[in-house]
Amino acid sequence: xxxxxxxxxxxxxxxxxxxxxxxxxxxxxxxxxxxxxxxxxxxxxxxxxxxxxxxxxxxxxxxxxxxxxxxxxxxxxxxxxxxxxxxxxxxxxxxxxxxxxxxxxxxxxxxxxxxxxxxxxxxxxxxxxxxxxxxxxxxxxxxxxxxxxxxxxxxxxxxxxxxxxxxxxxxxxxxxxxxxxxxxxxxxxxxxxxxxxxxxxxxxxxxxxxxxxxxxxxxxxxxxxxxxxxxxxxxxxxxxxxxxxxxxxxxxxxxxxxxxxxxxxxxxxxxxxxxxxxxxxxxxxxxxxxxxxxxxxxxxxxxxxxxxxxxxxxxxxxxxxxxxxxxxxxxxxxxxxxxxxxxxxxxxxxxxxxxxxxxxxxxxx
Amino acid sequence: xxxxxxxxxxxxxxxxxxxxxxxxxxxxxxxxxxxxxxxxxxxxxxxxxxxxxxxxxxxxxxxxxxxxxxxxxxxxxxxxxxxxxxxxxxxxxxxxxxxxxxxxxxxxxxxxxxxxxxxxxxxxxxxxxxxxxxxxxxxxxxxxxxxxxxxxxxxxxxxxxxxxxxxxxxxxxxxxxxxxxxxxxxxxxxxxxxxxxxxxxxxxxx
Numbered sequence: 001x002x003x004x005x006x007x008x009x010x011x012x013x014x015x016x017x018x019x020x021x022x023x024x025x026x027x028x029x030x031x032x033x034x035x036x037x038x039x040x041x042x043x044x045x046x047x048x049x050x051x052x053x054x055x056x057x058x059x060x061x062x063x064x065x066x067x068x069x070x071x072x073x074x075x076x077x078x079x080x081x082x083x084x085x086x087x088x089x090x091x092x093x094x095x096x097x098x099x100x101x102x103x104x105x106x107x108x109x110x111x112x113x114x115x116x117x118x119x120x121x122x123x124x125x126x127x128x129x130x131x132x133x134x135x136x137x138x139x140x141x142x143x144x145x146x147x148x149x150x151x152x153x154x155x156x157x158x159x160x161x162x163x164x165x166x167x168x169x170x171x172x173x174x175x176x177x178x179x180x181x182x183x184x185x186x187x188x189x190x191x192x193x194x195x196x197x198x199x200x201x202x203x204x205x206x207x208x209x210x211x212x213x214x215x216x217x218x219x220x221x222x223x224x225x226x227x228x229x230x231x232x233x234x235x236x237x238x239x240x241x242x243x244x245x246x247x248x249x250x251x252x253x254x255x256x257x258x259x260x261x262x263x264x265x266x267x268x269x270x271x272x273x274x275x276x277x278x279x280x281x282x283x284x285x286x287x288x289x290x291x292x293x294x295x296x297x298x299x300x301x302x303x304x305x306x307x308x309x310x311x312x313x314x315x316x317x318x319x320x321x322x323x324x325x326x327x328x329x330x331x332x333x334x335x336x337x338x339x340x341x342x343x344x345x346x347x348x349x350x351x352x353x354x355x356x357x358x359x360x361x362x363x364x365x
Numbered sequence: 366x367x368x369x370x371x372x373x374x375x376x377x378x379x380x381x382x383x384x385x386x387x388x389x390x391x392x393x394x395x396x397x398x399x400x401x402x403x404x405x406x407x408x409x410x411x412x413x414x415x416x417x418x419x420x421x422x423x424x425x426x427x428x429x430x431x432x433x434x435x436x437x438x439x440x441x442x443x444x445x446x447x448x449x450x451x452x453x454x455x456x457x458x459x460x461x462x463x464x465x466x467x468x469x470x471x472x473x474x475x476x477x478x479x480x481x482x483x484x485x486x487x488x489x490x491x492x493x494x495x496x497x498x499x500x501x502x503x504x505x506x507x508x509x510x511x512x513x514x515x516x517x518x519x520x521x522x523x524x525x526x527x528x529x530x531x532x533x534x535x536x537x538x539x540x541x542x543x544x545x546x547x548x549x550x551x552x553x554x555x556x557x558x559x560x561x562x563x564x565x566x567x568x569x570x571x
Contacts, residue, residue: 068369108467131454168475172433174426175380216542217560222424272513301515340516 158211214254322365380430384536
C-alpha cells in the first residue's frame, strides 16, 4: 500500500496497513533544520515571501527531502501568492492585503482593501494564477501518485477578516451588520472556489480548509453565528470538492466542540488537529469517528518543543491507541512543525508512529 | 436611579453604544457621580458578560460590541472624573518578542479601555528593551504582556526581570493562549488573566 492509498483508506474510515503519517505545515526554519539531517543543499534562512524563485525552489526541494526521507504518506502545499514588498517584513498581495511575515508562522494580515461596509463595492476581486500553486505542481511532479497531495487553503472566515485586516472588525460586524459579513463571505468563497478548482486540476487529492474558528476555551463565535455566517459557505466549498471526486477536511485550532455538529453538517470529511489542550481525542473519536476522519493531536505547543523523545513516544503510543482502532485516523502534530519544535522530537514522533501504528493496533489509548 | 443603572447595564451588555452614551449623560445630568456610574452599572456589566463568556453564553463578537459600548460610555465619563484613581490609570500593553499575534492583546486593550484605563499599546514583537523603555517613559500603573506561542511566552520572564530591575514594585499582568496560572506564578508575574474580561476586572483590583 502506498502513502496515497493509506491516506485515502483513513478518509474512507477503514484500517489501512498502518496509520498514515502526514503534516499540515512545516515552515522555513523547520524545513531547513530537518532537511539538514539528510542534505547540505539548503536555501538561506529567510521568509518564503522574501525568497527569489530559485531560493523558493530550493526550499521546496528541502521539504521534499524531509518528506521522502521520513516516508510521510502525504504532502501539503499552499498557494504562494504573488506579493510585492511594501516595507520592513511587510508585503502586499493581489487583493491589496498587507501581510506581515514572521519567522514564527504564517503571514498575518495587518491591513486590507476594505475598511468597512461603505467601500466593499470598490473592491476589485483578485483571481488566482496557476503560478501561485507552484508548490503543488512541484509536489505532484516529484511524488506523482505515491503520496497524497493535500492542498491547504484559508477558508471563508479567514479570507473575510483578512479583507478587513482585522478579525476583531469582522466579529464586530457579526452583530452590527450581517449583510456586510455575508458580502465579504461571498467575495471570499468565490475566490476559494476558483483556487479549489485550480488545485484539483493540478492534482490535489485532499483540500484542507484553514483558518481558526476557535481558541483554547471555546469557539470565536456563537454556534448560531457559525450556522448563519460560515456554514452555508463551507457547504458550497465541500460540495464543489466532492463534485470533483476529492476530499476536504476542516482545520481549526482551539476548542471546536460547540460547532462540531456543524462541521459534519457542512459536509467535511475530516477534522484537524483536535488540539489536545482543549479537546479530548477519545471523545471526538467516540462522537464523530463514524463520520469524520481525525487528523493530528500530537502536542506541538509543549511536548514537541520541550519534551523528551521518550515523552513523545509515549504520547504517540497513547494517541494511536485512542484514535486509530477501526481506521479513520491520520497522525500529525497538533498544528504544524514550527521553529520551536525540536527536530529530534519530530523524527521521534514519526518513528513512534511506525512502531505503534501497524494494524491491527495492539496498544491502548 | 435604579432603573437607569439597570438600563445602562443592559445597554453595555447588548453592545448598544448610542444608548450607553445617552444613559451615561442622563445619569450625570441626574446627579450621579462618575464613580457611581462606573462601579454600579458599567463594571458590573463587564463582569456579567465575563460570566456569560465563561459559561459559553457569550462569545467574542458579544465581547467586542460590549467593549465598544463601554468605551462610548467612558468617553462621556472620563472628562468628568477627578483623577487616575477613578479612571483606572495607565496600562502599557504589548506582545513579546518573536510574536506577531495581536488579536488577544487587542481584545484585552478594548476591555481595559472600556474599564476606564488609559492604554498605551506598544504593539507586537517587542523586545525586552522596548518594554523597559516604554515602562520608563510612561510609568504605568500596570504592564501587560501577551504571547500566543509557547516558544515566545518564555520571553515574558526576561521582560519581568528587566522591568523589576527598574521598579521592584512593578505590577505586571500576563496572558495568552499557551499560558497557565502556574507558568505566570513561576515567572513572577503579579497577575494572570484567562481572558480579556478577567484582565479588565483583575486590573481594576490591582
